[in-house]
Amino acid sequence: MEVTTPVRTLPYRKLELYEPEGDMLTLQLGPQHPSTHGVLRIKLHLDGEKIIKAVPYPGYLHRGVEKLCEQLTYVQMIPIVDKDDYIAPMHNEQALVMAFEKLLKIEVPRRGQWLRSLLSELQRVASHIFWLGTMSLDLGGALGGGSTNFIYCLRERELILDLFEELTGSRFHYNTHCIGGNRHDIPAGWAAKVHDAVNLIRARLPEYEAMSCNHRLFIERMRGVGVLTGALALELGITGPNLRASGVDHDLRRDAPYDAYREIPVNVQTAKEGDCLARTHVRLAEMRESLRLIDLLIDGMPTGPINSSRPAKQANQIKIPSGQAYASLESPRGELGTFVVAGNGEANTSPYRLKIRPPSLHALAALPYLLVGHNVSDAVAILGSLDPIMGEVDR
Amino acid sequence: MAVIEEPRSYFHPLYDVMLSTPGLSVGVAPLDRLLTWGLKNALWVFPMATSCCGIELMASAAARVDLDRMGTIMRASPRQSDVMVVAGTITVKMAPRVRRLWDQMPEPKWCIAMGSCAISGDFYRNLYPVVPGIDTFIPVDVYVPGCPPNPEALMHGLMRLQEKIGLQREGKLVPSEPRPDFDAMVRPPALSRIGDAARAADLSDRQEQAALTMCPDAAPGVVEDEEKGFAQPATQATPPLNTELVELLRDRFGVTEFPLNAPPVVSADKHLELAATLQKMGYRQFLFVAASHRPAKEGSEDLCEVAYGLRTVGAGTKEAIWQVRVPTNQTVPSLVPLFAGADWQEREQYDLVGVKFAGHPDLRRIMMSDDWVGHPLRRDYPADKECAPWR
């Protein structure tokens, strides 16, 4: 972990300093653009095709989730936060209920913890595999090799979504976590299906690697592009695979273990370079690691209850005493946390203020630093490699 | 108010030429059938994908459902597409762009509202930034309900659209009203579309009341029913701060109160110094800023509590969370000089809660548009604030 000199160049540079007589093109990338991963607008100041300044404008999907959570009770808001990070809803739910459990001092039973970790790892594989698909789409276009890889990746993602559908009844937006545990226990025969899906994905991973990170053209497009130094990444609050690709060995699953990770050690995957290729390698390695963990989790699944109490049926069933807590976990995009201000002096059924710490927001905040000096094609690659989900950025 | 069937029947100028040329007009009917067949079977989709439904829209082009089977492909440019599939929540900030993209599409064009957010705003309907249904500003042909709808449902919606095109062109589905002025068309949502007229007005309230009265006195945290098979809740408390930090705060920053379930309060003038000290101690990763608004009550003024979080890196990571309590009209020292990651987070808190950060180089709105009035996450800000003309 070589993180020494802090980087203190803020990207608020003045355009006038850059060749005042030169012709510049202002290109608005987004908010509706095939590869902005949702509705992000980036204002690019171009000299030819070279980016000399990039200003991202998020907020086009700001839906007021935090305000809505203040209106709802603790039971009602779990399906709402599913929609934040819509590639990995499992982690959203869990990050939320973990904060409530921390305030309530509820311990989830061992089987519930293992089930949560299992779902979390399955979701991580689904999320990373979807990311690989969209990354290829960004590089190869919808009318080219990228879309082939994308469709292969989505085919594998469907396997996991099918598992989730069998478990919870929904392809995503599961509403399966509840305060104190989980709502849905493993159905009969599900474990075997998990094994089948995991084996299939593991067997097919070399194919994707051949089409992506082991492919000559892919490497040419990714290597040395968008280099994020470890110091800058830390300072920006970037977490997850983006941080680990910059050489910082940090993973909440190992460093602040929760749930089954207290019992199962996680091998943290890192890379040194900090460029788009390193981020790809880290995600692919994490996918393999998650597949290994899934096998361990499903085989070692303890018996017992999955919930410390009966899942709440009434909206106001759960009251949380006044207090503030922050709980976080390692989502596929990094540290997803929930800061909850419960009650205003007395126990209440809905929070006073709820703040979700979105890892994607911090990843996007790196764009002004990373894009400068690259050209438009690289902008798309860099944006894709950071894996932002706008639902989570804007909430 | 019934659903308004938007009358849109665009006919190519070719028809006029054929109809006005003697001898050619006989060809119009067979030609029309041929052209209708063409229209129906080459619906190119413009994916107006904003959120979750967009993922299912992508999945519907993938191998399992494969919209290409019915000749539907995705076009990235609105100029070359026939169907705009609005997949996801449309916010007030996004709605003008959606409207503009819709206007950029060439006639004949159709619109599919995919998912409940696009149809009615879903549970975000009554929130300040969300447009309650896209049919308030663009005419929708097919509604595909679901949250999100499965890819199969989208394909079904496209097939219903094909039927509709056929009926429209045959004249069986005639427009019921004269063509409204679309340029000025932003109208209030048709409430009746999702509400049942026969339903009593206060039924929702009564249902909610019934649900609330079913368990009037829920004990904090413990659920009333403890049947066998459920584990008992653990009772030991986890301290919010480690001892190292408690000592630091007590000795150097004059903090006296350390509540068990809340971060300690640091005075605003010591705040920046604390952050710098922590950064030197290894708390190098920026976590979050969360401001919460406490409106003025008797005995206390209008306050903002701004909680900050930092984290150490690597094995055995620890987090440090503290809060600053300032009157709403005063500023909090910004952490941007120390942590670049505070930039967007502080902008967000400024935008939503209205806390001003001193020393922030770029304190602009980030979530709401620049001309937005008020700070939505303040407690006295109505959640269902109107925003003309979109909601």
Next chain:
Amino acid sequence: MIFAASLAAAVVIVVLSATALALWYERKLAARMQTRIGPQFVGPIGLFQPVADLLKLVQKEEIVPMGADRVLFALAPPLTVIFALAAAAFVPLWPGVAVVRSDVGVLLVIGFGGLAMVPVWMAGWASFNKYALLGAMRAVAQSISYGVPLVLAAMVPVILAGTMDLDGITQFQATHHWFGLWPIIPGLPAFILFLLAMLAESNRIPFDIPEAESELVAGVTTEYTGMQFGFVYLAEYVHTVVGAAIGSVMFLGGWDGPFAPGLHWLLLKTLCLFTFIYWIRWTLVRLRADQLMTLCWKWLVPAGLGLVFLSAAWNQTGWSR
């Protein structure tokens, strides 16, 4: 004269219908590579899909964006088709027959191929759209650069056969050997070089940066609607089909083949090359503009020069005579 005119009309019809078929073929091929089915419901095995697309495109409203240069904007799409089709006139169909026989056929074909850049630039400039402008800029840079290796690769069969007449080249291959196979040293690398340069000239992946969909929305075609877009769409395929035909004429012996030489061999070889081009398209990701230039000027142009030298040396040996 009448024969030539009717032949020309026949060639236009054949090329256009082959293109329509190619549209279907390519979509099916792509779908199969992606574990999908592809067009299925419109006509038997989706065969009428291009017809439906065309009928739909004809009916769409044609929008000229505000601020666009109306004349250039309207002129560009038909011109792309015309330039792409023009090259087809020089393809020898069967021994001694082409719509236009010219002693400098190779030069004219490459010239028309290069001209195809002009309407692309017209479209990009006239659209009054930044994405289109960026796309057109890239297209011009790419077309000019890749014209050089294209000419150099085409020089190899010209030197080997000793003629610039496309039919002459085919005749020579029929009596001696196909240049793509023998002489193996200047021949096969020249064929590969020609294919690469042709991919770049017709803006196919990995060289499709002018219309790079994930970056520039739809590149030069961003503002085109209806049939105007249809023309550009068609021209892309015509360009590829004709390019594949010329590649097979110059390196794979054109109409020459075992049993009965004739048009069918040309079509078969064209189909094979076309499939190969689309196989590449649906497999690779695209390169970046500066990488394309590096590839062209640092690798392909020197290689082309070397190949020209080698083919001259081969001629000096006199082994092929």
